Amino acid sequence: MPNSRRKFIINAGLATAAIGAGNLKSFAFPSYARVHKGSAVRIGWITDVHHGFMKDATRRLQAFLAAASQRKLDFILQGGDFCHPTPEAEPFVQLWNQYKGERYHVLGNHDMDLGTKEEVMELWGMKEKYYSFDKGDFHFVVLDCNYILKDGQYVDYANSNYYIDQQQRDLINPEQIDWLKNDLEKTNKQCIIISHQAFDEIWDGWSVPNRHLVRKVIDDANNRSDFKK
Template identity: 30%
Template sequence: MVLAAASVSSLPLHAAAAAEDLCVGLVTDLHYADKPTSGSRHYRETLGKLEEAALQFERDQPAFVVELGDFIDAADAVETEQKYLRTINQKFSAICDSRHYVLGNHCVDTLKKEEFLGGVGQEKSYYSFDQGDYHFVVLDSCFRSDGVAYERKNFKWTDANIPAAELDWLADDLATTQKHVVVFAHQRVDVNNHYGVRNNAEVRNVLESSGKVKAVFQGHSHKNDLNDINGIHYCTLVAMVEGSGAENNGYSALRLAADGTIRLTGFRNQRDRDFS
């Protein structure tokens, strides 16, 4: 199903974004699968919703796009899951040459991490990179509390953790940059409920101690949310899979200015955000 492009566009506040602003395309919780609708999750419609987002990103020309986790939904067999991944990634890959994938719990429900990463052509599950005036961090919270990595239904989705080795890496990584920092995550770092990383307080302490992190963009709970904690904006984005039809789509364009100002332009069900 091909959905028409959104009739709504950026608000006037964002329309005249400075030419030097860095643009990033964001999507999350696509949960693509070739299987019937379950509750509010319309798995097959993700393909059409992503096509609509692609048309908007073609206009915005982002420097890169980020998928914030749960790219695919669970399958009964590895071969079926890999087919889901090939199908949705073919659409996603066509949007932009530079892409980043955050691991979500559904990404590794049937697959191993190396199988998912191999399928999308990404070397690591957590890493950092620089672009313009910003330093970007991709986190992986798909670890059990005993440090074992998620794979092939060996975990409970409520037991999400960032292990000690990754926290040490994060602290060292943040210490080496002098740029503004933006973090991408799947499981939430700002809440203590079942959507949150269990050691979220430790993670936030590392982020806050650096004095450089401007914002964290995350998914997982499928609804718009925003928490400001000790100077860091924790912005949760809507899931693309939720609801039927174009009117229930959700995606966004992130614009980052050299002075640290961040503007999120949301489309369809995604809300706009403006951080200074």
């Protein structure tokens, strides 16, 4: 889109055909949320399966993967609270890995109830806590807001250290904010930002307490002079 302002998508339905439950944690200006014919990206999205807590987790994942396999999808994504890093979860992750197409992970707060973030990532085969990738006309950004503030330091969730005052948890760390700013500066594509936690005001009390930092980066990116009409 060299001659038009970059746009953030406000609704997953504008860009995808989604399977299962999912939350799009992104911001946009509705009047700019246009998708041109032929640019659609098809996603299979499932979240909060909670293996090890919900008895039907495996059944629900099986149903999701069966439906995804019958469609021509660009990728599937699980939005967090997938499973703990325990031996009991290994067959569950193997089930996910049997899907033949591209697969992506998002870290959720409860994934670290029984282990560290690094242990979760190792089990999932997840290389980075936060990352981005392109698909079609879209740039997808996956963020990690699973940090607590302890003694002035941003600390990874691990072994249920999440259960503290809400204003000290579900935070995004400063290094990630800098990374996000740099990442968005490098793309001309329409952007979709994904996180297990919310960045809006509607969910105040459950949203990321320092969400204004993310929103500022998005506003600055949307108002860059080289993307204005």
